[in-house]
Amino acid sequence: MTLEAIKYKSGQLQILDQLLLPAESKYIPIDGVKDGWNAIHKMQVRGAPAIAIVGCLSLVVEIYDKQYDTKAALAAEIGEQLEYLVTSRPTAVNLKLAADEMKALSESILSKDDIDVDEMRRSIIKEIECLLEKDISDNRAIGEHGANVLLKGVDRPLQLLTHCNTGSLATAGYGTALGVIRSVNERNLLEHVYCTETRPYNQGARLTAYELVHDKLPATLVTDSMVAALLNSRKIDAIIVGADRVAANGDTANKIGTYQMAVVAKHHGVPFYVAAPFTSIDVAISDGTCIKIEERPDHELTHIGGQRIAAPGIGCWNPAFDVTPAELITGIITERGVLKPSEVATKVRR
Numbered sequence: 001m002t003l004e005a006i007k008y009k010s011g012q013l014q015i016l017d018q019l020l021l022p023a024e025s026k027y028i029p030i031d032g033v034k035d036g037w038n039a040i041h042k043m044q045v046r047g048a049p050a051i052a053i054v055g056c057l058s059l060v061v062e063i064y065d066k067q068y069d070t071k072a073a074l075a076a077e078i079g080e081q082l083e084y085l086v087t088s089r090p091t092a093v094n095l096k097l098a099a100d101e102m103k104a105l106s107e108s109i110l111s112k113d114d115i116d117v118d119e120m121r122r123s124i125i126k127e128i129e130c131l132l133e134k135d136i137s138d139n140r141a142i143g144e145h146g147a148n149v150l151l152k153g154v155d156r157p158l159q160l161l162t163h164c165n166t167g168s169l170a171t172a173g174y175g176t177a178l179g180v181i182r183s184v185n186e187r188n189l190l191e192h193v194y195c196t197e198t199r200p201y202n203q204g205a206r207l208t209a210y211e212l213v214h215d216k217l218p219a220t221l222v223t224d225s226m227v228a229a230l231l232n233s234r235k236i237d238a239i240i241v242g243a244d245r246v247a248a249n250g251d252t253a254n255k256i257g258t259y260q261m262a263v264v265a266k267h268h269g270v271p272f273y274v275a276a277p278f279t280s281i282d283v284a285i286s287d288g289t290c291i292k293i294e295e296r297p298d299h300e301l302t303h304i305g306g307q308r309i310a311a312p313g314i315g316c317w318n319p320a321f322d323v324t325p326a327e328l329i330t331g332i333i334t335e336r337g338v339l340k341p342s343e344v345a346t347k348v349r350r
């Protein structure tokens with residue numbers, strides 16, 4: 001049975017409440033755009049691709065059975081709801097790009113006199129529903145390209161390190177960086193995978209470890225602070241992480257802690273790969289300084305599972321992401337192949 005973060009069928013949407021994992025596996029209904037916004041903002045569902053898919057599917061739920069007097073009224077609601085959904089979390093670009101595409105489709109159909117309002121609604125719904133399958137096929141392709149590049153010239157199983165969660169719980173299925181690890185394993189060439197706990201939300205300890213145990217992969221959990229010691233004491237063949245937003249020059253925003261892992265990888269001569277679909281690449285921004293970094297509430301740092309672990313009154317800084325400069329990235333593994341960071345601007349066109 002494969003892990004599913006998102007369950008959708010005919011206008012009915014449920015998500016796996018990831019705040020409860022790994023203790024409890026519970027699906028909750030998303031009954032419209034407000035539910036979608038809240039679930040994304042609270043990180044009941046997270047992961048750049050999953051955020052885009054759940055956000056857009058919550059709009060499908062919203063309009064699925066609604067009747068609209070005119071195409072203009074439908075187009076206005078689609079535009080307003082998508083602009084609202086994009087405010088749920090600022091750093092990952094996927095939802096913004098998907099929203100822009102759906103708004104453009106809506107405006108394009110609005111101008112076509114031979115399409116009535118119900119056909120327009122059905123076309124938008126169909127386009128959004130396709131996001132699920134497309135994401136899975138993108139991830140499978142990323143997995144193959146990633147396994148090819150990691151295994152090039154290698155005739156022995158690999159030891160890999162990953163950060164945060166980039167698997168089925170961050171996407172429509174299979175995953176990006178974790179998808180590459182799954183593809184290496186499918187070729188019987190995965191010796192071992194190490195995953196970081198990824199403080200403070202603990203995507204690694206709570207989610208990636210959950211996926212690795214579910215898939216029965218040989219895996220070890222380490223703390224974020226162990227990465228340098230791990231690279232210094234064990235043969236790690238590569239580090240592979242996900243992305244929330246890749247800028248035109250290849251600078252990459254990803255979960256906090258990614259940047260320092262890239263610095264340590266450079267020091268130890270370990271290849272550092274980003275795995276990301278084109279839907280995570282934002283060529284509209286020149287470099288990483290243009291990426292807004294989300295800051296999250298103090299209590300995510302001062303409490304674990306509702307238990308206080310830091311003194312009341314201590315100040316906190318809780319950026320959810322950091323930016324890894326392009327020069328620290330060996331390659332960006334996409335569904336269309338592995339890009340050098342310097343190739344992003346020319347190979348990725350909007």
Ligand SMILES: CSC[C@H]1O[C@H](OP(=O)(O)O)[C@H](O)[C@@H]1O
Binds near residue numbers: 046165166167171241
């Ligand atoms: C394929 S998921 C990409 C990305 O999203 C995660 O962030 P969050 O859990 O806060 O949504 C993490 O940065 C992953 O690498």
